Amino acid sequence: MSNILITGITSCESRGVEALARAITEQLNREGGNRVTVLTQTPALDEEALAPAGARCAADPFVVSRSWQQMRPQESPAELTARSEQLLAETDLLIATGGDLHTSDYGVSTPYLRALTAAQQRDIPTAMIGQSVGPFDDPADAEAWLTVAARCDLLSVRESVSRGYLTGKLGLPEHRVQLSSDPAFLLPTATAERTSAVLGPLGLTSEDPYICLAPSQGITRFSGLGEAQHAAALTRLATALVRTRKMPVVLVPHCHDSRPHNDDRILAARIAEAAGMSQVVALPGALTASDYKGVLSRAELVISERLHAAIGALSGGVPAIAIGHSHKFNGVLAETYGDTVDVDDIHADVRAFARDNTVIDRIVHDTDATVLRTTLQQRLPLITDRARGDFAQISRLLTY
Known part of the structure; x- marks a missing residue:
């Protein structure tokens, strides 16, 4: 059994966020045995939403949103640090989702790199899947993202616009950026x-x-x-x-x-x-x-x-x-x-x-x-196969 940590989630109050988190969790558990923890701003609410998929939820210790502070435990900086260390000590793979967090549109790109950076510093494998990335207005934000992306074991984007931006404007080698699709294409439909x-x-x-x-x-x-x-x-x-x-x-x-x-x-x-x-x-x-x-x-x-x-x-x-x-x-x-x-x-x-x-x-x-x-x-069929391809590669990462 592998312990997988998912970051890039804000709150399942957005059903789009729920779709991402649930689809990813269910794909990770398709062949059984993985223990999936989702970092979120609304852990109690999301625990209920994602329990059918087999996920547990924890208040994100790397990003603490003031706008949702009433929906998560109050913790001191020392408590947040201790909990982040404990989570990472138990993690075999960290997966970043979030769709379009990594852009200048919302001002949250760099904070949502913290969990990835901390994992990479501990040589924990990392993956960024189904992303839309950029454009970045601030060169410092672009550089921070590139530093993390360069160390990811898997990096996929959900559309060609982002792939062109990363390989053209930001200069990533083409072989480092895989064209996939949004994981929510794999969300089950209600009966x-x-x-x-x-x-x-x-x-x-x-x-x-x-x-x-x-x-x-x-x-x-x-x-x-x-x-x-x-x-x-x-x-x-x-x-x-x-x-x-x-x-x-x-x-x-x-x-x-x-x-x-x-x-x-x-x-x-x-x-x-x-x-x-x-x-x-x-x-x-x-x-x-x-x-x-x-x-x-x-x-x-x-x-x-x-x-x-x-x-x-x-x-x-x-x-x-x-x-x-x-x-x-x-x-x-x-x-x-x-x-x-x-x-x-x-x-x-x-x-x-x-x-x-x-x-x-x-x-x-x-x-x-x-x-x-x-x-x-x-x-x-092509679009859904691309999304499934990310999880085939994640499965290989977990067997190394």
């Missing part, structure tokens, strides 16, 4: 019975077509948009979809954050109220990442401001397009659909979306879900 139970209270059966819209309450913090402007654009989109596509729009609050600025339930309720039509409805309840994937996987089309909500749809074979604020959105979707799909057909910048009504018109009228579905079904 058909469970999905029907979630949709039933909305008046939807397994035969009823619908569109999913996954709004992000937090996207305005990184895009410079006002909340009212953003919500109004999403409301226009939802109502236009109902009128033009003649099917309900189900609002999917993929992030249930205890911090209001990032809680999608608030925005979903706001859109549903502003739309003022029974065909625009928000999913209620404390649903899991797999529950949401079940709902997304039955939709005719998914439009998402949360990348992992889009991945939940794509991995279930359902066409998704993104409204995003950074290169990670168009990078992941472009990689998933391949070269035959124009990136402008599957991605819109959130600033243009909110300010230019023609963007909404294009999404509503020009999105060909049938073509996207066909292309996706052809590409999906």
Whole structure:
């Protein structure tokens, strides 16, 4: 049995984070016997979410977020150091995930290198998997990331944009950066019975077509948009979809954050109220990442401001397009659909979306879900095989 430590996790309050952590844990335990510990800011909450996958959770001693401090034990610096030493003493492999932590967008890149650095100083094997990396505004951040990346036993990115940035701009040798995909492509879907139970209270059966819209309450913090402007654009989109596509729009609050600025339930309720039509409805309840994937996987089309909500749809074979604020959105979707799909057909910048009504018109009228579905079904085996490839290499690392 190997002891594996997972870093790069913030909180399973974000169902995208839960999707990452659960998918990775289940892959590590597919052949049995690994003991997986997930470092997180909300250990009690995440322990409950990840217990079915066989993970235990611990408050991250390397990164202590002030915004979640009420949801983790209060520890002195000495206590944090002692606990980090104990965790590393028991670790055979450290895996860093997190998707897009390593960029200048959020200001957390360098802190989330601490666990990797500490492991490498103790000659513990390290892997960074399914990453989107950069761009870095500060050369010191880029250098810190490169120092750690150069010592990783496995380094994979989830899209070609990041691979080009690392091998071109940052100068990593091509053989050091493997093209993979997001581990959440391997997340299990909720059972058909469970999905029907979630949709039933909305008046939807397994035969009823619908569109999913996954709004992000937090996207305005990184895009410079006002909340009212953003919500109004999403409301226009939802109502236009109902009128033009003649099917309900189900609002999917993929992030249930205890911090209001990032809680999608608030925005979903706001859109549903502003739309003022029974065909625009928000999913209620404390649903899991797999529950949401079940709902997304039955939709005719998914439009998402949360990348992992889009991945939940794509991995279930359902066409998704993104409204995003950074290169990670168009990078992941472009990689998933391949070269035959124009990136402008599957991605819109959130600033243009909110300010230019023609963007909404294009999404509503020009999105060909049938073509996207066909292309996706052809590409999906490749994308999931890439994700599984990371775990085949991790298995080899553990046998050395």
